[in-house]
Amino acid sequence: MMEKIQKFGGAMFTPVMLFAVSALLIGFGTLFTTEVIMGPIASEGTIWFGIWDMILSGAWVVFNQLPLLFAIALPIGLARKQNARASMEAFVIYLVFLNYVSTILKHWGGTFGVDFSQEVGGASGLAMIANIKTLDMGMMGALAISGIAIWIHNRYFDKKLPEALGVFKGSAFVLGVGFILMIPVAFLAVLIWPKIQSGMNVFRDVILNSGTAGVGIFVLLERLLIPFGLHHLLYAPMFYDSLVVPGGIYAYWAQNLPEIAAATGSLKEIAPYAQLTATGWSKIFGCVGVALAFYKTALPENKKKIAGLMIPVALTAVLSGVTEPIEFTFLFIAPQLFVVHAVLAAILSMVMNLFGVVGIYSGGVIEMASLNWIPLAANHWKTYLVMLVIGLVAIAVWYFVFTFLIEKFDFKTPGRTSDKDSAKLYSKKEYRERNNTSKDGAKADKKATGDKFETMADQILIGLGGPDNIKDFTNCVTRLRVNVVDPSKVESDEYFKEIGTYGTAKNGNSVHVIVGMDIQYVADAFGENLEENE
DSSP: OOOHHHHHHHHHTTTEEEEEHHHHHHHHHHHHHHHHHOOGGGSSSSSHHHHHHHHHHHHHHHHHHHHHOOOOOHHHOOOOSOHHHHHHHHHHHHHHHHHHHHHHHHGGGGGOOTTTSOOOSSGGGGGEEEEEEEEEHHHHHHHHHHHHHHHHHHTTOOOOGGGGGGGGSSSSHHHHHHHHHHHHHHHHHHHHHHHHHHHHHHHHHHHHHHHHHHHHHHHHHHHGGGGGOHHHHHHHHHHHTTTSSTOOOHHHHHHTHOOOHHHHHHHHHHOGGGGOTTTTTTIIIIIIHHHHHHHSSGGGOOOOOOHHHHHHHHHHHHOOOOHHHHHHHHHOOOHHHHHHHHHHHHHHHHHHHHOOOOSSSOOOOOHIIIIIIHHHHHHHHHHHHHHHHHHHHHHHHHHHHHHHHHHHOOOOOSSSSOOOOOOOOOOOOHHHHHHHOOOOHHHHHEEEEEEEEHHHHHHHHHHTOOOOEEEEEEEOOOOOEEEEOOOOGGGOHHHHHTTSOOOEETTTTTTEEEOOHHHHHHHHHHHHHHTTOO
């Protein structure tokens, strides 16, 4: 079950990777169309306003269509075959479901306690998705229906039919099953979703009603769930679904940016709903302190090497908010440090909250600048100055705390040992011979001239025990998430570091190989390698 939950968590992260570009365009678009900041040039009716309004209309597509994006994206990571067809099937089945629910509520809404005549939004429990007025199940509903569509696809896509019925095989058969199955699912949804929503609301209320302490608890839980790959399941309903505000905190904040930019009061009072997106402070400040501590505590002969290792991973954390490379560098060497890291992250988030630094702060500098500093600096620069001071102090705290603990308990963090890694690297030839999967000359030549990503993918596959040991895999923004048949066949963490990754996270049959920001290239090569060895 844990394997499936982790794989689901990784797959649902796919649409989030689209946010960086959209957020950047929305940030600049809001800044350049806010008359209070830009002056008369930004008033409605000017050419300047028209151009940026056009750009904003395109930038909003991602945030306005989140349920559709989640429904389409999930099969990319979870379908066992023909992922593109699975995405198309999931999209259509989701639309069928939305229409079924809409029609049920139109005719029998009162029976289920839903007034379908109300306007969408607010407390109505209704939403407009793909121009369909339906029950507001948001991202969670989209993921649930997409998950069912994936199950149908995996089970029935290869269903053998009589030759006379061949036109109905494949995607057509999957869709036919989906048409029928969505009928009871739609009735079940309108029956039980309000109860599920009530349970989620209880958790939301506990966190929100706890004020600053609630922010700290939320951030602490989010950090502690990272090693298990389950942190997406905690924050996604808050950030991208309607659990806190309509459309999710991200979309709601972006929609109200013009008003927030023009306001002069405390951001904490203007947008209290945004307090929970404080998970990014440890990314842009804490990780810098950690990197400096690793450099300080490294042996003199290793300092140059550690600087070369820490600079890129720290920059990755600061700029893009991706912390896994640096966090997994020490997580499995000294898990105690990761717990301290999570506690410090929670404390920093509470301090920022106490000083009124509220906004969209779950990513890195690029996202923060796009949705906060660029469009809001004119009226809220003092808040950001306070933020910077707190952040610089936080870097120092992380640095001194980590340095003290590493030296006090002699944690073998990077650069603390002079031993050379003894992990054995296999050549492709050895790999082919060991697994008896030699291919024809053309394929061998193609691999022999492959790039560094193909090489790393080959070496990862070797380290995971070869193709026969792979059940399935997917990837998130930095990790290759693999479920293996026999964990004992997986090489040591040192092996994976030697081949250029940041190590692994292992939990039973689930192995996460931390690759970094090049993961998509490596994952593609890894998949091609598996196909060649089938």
